[in-house]
Amino acid sequence: KAGVTQTPRYLIKTRGQQVTLSCSPISGHRSVSWYQQTPGQGLQFLFEYFSETQRNKGNFPGRFSGRQFSNSRSEMNVSTLELGDSALYLCASSPDLGESYEQYFGPGTRLTVT
Amino acid sequence: ILNVEQSPQSLHVQEGDSTNFTCSFPSSNFYALHWYRWETAKSPEALFVMTLNGDEKKKGRISATLNTKEGYSYLYIKGSQPEDSATYLCASLSGYSTLTFGKGTMLLVSP
Numbered sequence: 001k002a003g004v005t006q007t008p009r010y011l012i013k014t015r016g017q018q019v020t021l022s023c024s025p026i027s028g029h030r031s032v033s034w035y036q037q038t039p040g041q042g043l044q045f046l047f048e049y050f051s052e053t054q055r056n057k058g059n060f061p062g063r064f065s066g067r068q069f070s071n072s073r074s075e076m077n078v079s080t081l082e083l084g085d086s087a088l089y090l091c092a093s094s095p096d097l098g099e100s101y102e103q104y105f106g107p108g109t110r111l112t113v114t
Numbered sequence: 115i116l117n118v119e120q121s122p123q124s125l126h127v128q129e130g131d132s133t134n135f136t137c138s139f140p141s142s143n144f145y146a147l148h149w150y151r152w153e154t155a156k157s158p159e160a161l162f163v164m165t166l167n168g169d170e171k172k173k174g175r176i177s178a179t180l181n182t183k184e185g186y187s188y189l190y191i192k193g194s195q196p197e198d199s200a201t202y203l204c205a206s207l208s209g210y211s212t213l214t215f216g217k218g219t220m221l222l223v224s225p
Contacts (some may be wrong), residue, residue: 056209056212098145098211100207
């Protein structure tokens with residue numbers, strides 16, 4: 001079974017631009033979560049999608065948004081990039097996170113904002 | 115406790131030593147407690163998901179316990195090996211699908 005894939009793996013953007021990151025979950029998994037990891041902060045929850053519906057959102061500004069498609073693939077978008085958005089963005093999939101299944105993480109997208 | 119807290123922040127042990135880490139989490143609105151191992155240059159890998167008070171889980175030399183009433187979990191590694199070197203993360207599932215992570219315990223096992 002193929003694992004969770006994320007594209008692109010690395011990205012360099014300029015302040016003010018926008019970016020879209022993609023996540024393809026493990027086949028059959030309907031829950032996709034997104035996390036931001038910055039030095040010293042640990043993994044911060046961004047949002048979780050299940051069957052195309054956002055079930056929960058973390059404490060991030062409205063510049064961070066996401067969506068999930070009918071095939072469970074998910075995208076997250078960050079508009080008007082700031083230097084502080086430089087981070088590793090991880091997605092994780094699960095059959096259903098809310099039912100206490102474990103998550104499987106992708107390799108992450110390393111975003112650098114200059 | 116409002117956040118998920120892990121201690122110690124880092125740990126350096128010798129091969130063969132046994133060690134344990136602590137994870138403290140809010141006991142209200144609790145659904146599950148996750149443990150992950152995150153090795154450098156790899157993705158976090160799930161170790162355990164525990165839901166019930168008193169749960170104990172084991173995978174090889176690694177085991178974990180859960181106390182939901184007081185809001186803590188322990189992770190034990192028996193006979194540490196260099197390949198156990200990693201950051202160990204715990205995360206509390208609350209609000210049904212919000213997973214809040216601690217900052218992790220970085221373990222280094224020297225041969």
